[in-house]
Amino acid sequence: MIPQLVTVRAGRRRFFVPVLPVVLVLAPLLLLAVLGGLIACRVYRISALGALRGLGRLLWALPGARFEIDDGQTAVRVSVR
Amino acid sequence: MNEQRRQILQMLADGKITADEAEKLLDALAREKPSPVTAKMPKYLRVEVTWEDTAGDGPGRINVRVPLKLLRAGVRLTSLLPPQALTRANAELGKAGVPIDLTLLKPQQLEELIEHLDDVSVDVDSSDGKVRVFCE
Structure with missing residues (x-):
């Protein structure tokens, strides 16, 4: 399953980032990025299909990842669900 | 030794079954044993x-x-x-x-x-x- 919600906590503030709506909003930019990636694959002779599949696998495997840093007064926590 | 195994050996000792039959029964018993619980795979x-x-x-x-x-x-x-x-x-x-x-x-x-x-x-x-x- 692709990530659905990214939670970012910085100090006392907490942000919930719903992945699908954000992806939809950024779709034009993402399309450009994908096109750029495909051109890069062509230039460096990498299988574009393999690269897309690999990126898809990475995206699918992201849920459950968590990253937390507490350093004195500063605290940043990012978790992907 | 579990109860079923003991019963088979008892039947063999009493002469109710032959050694071959006892062996078959013990083999069948071993096959029926549930596989050991697999350890929880880390994620x-x-x-x-x-x-x-x-x-x-x-x-x-x-x-x-x-x-x-x-x-x-x-x-x-x-x-x-x-x-x-x-x-x-x-x-x-x-x-x-x-x-x-x-x-x-x-x-x-x-x-x-x-x-x-x-x-x-x-x-x-x-x-x-x-x-x-x-x-x-």
């Missing part, structure tokens, strides 16, 4: 770093949880690296005094490495900090 690689207050900012902590699936997906991406990139990486590694030939590293071997990562547990304790790497 995440955890890295925990804690340190004491050294600069007056208070103690600190880093806690990273990476799904093992993500590691596997990352390892599969390495198969996309073009050979010329690997050659350049080998040359740079050689210059840095690490003579490793990355072209000999096959994706299958890397996946095996990830598979056996669940047994890994690293603990480093020092006076001002602690590092733990393990799978859960």
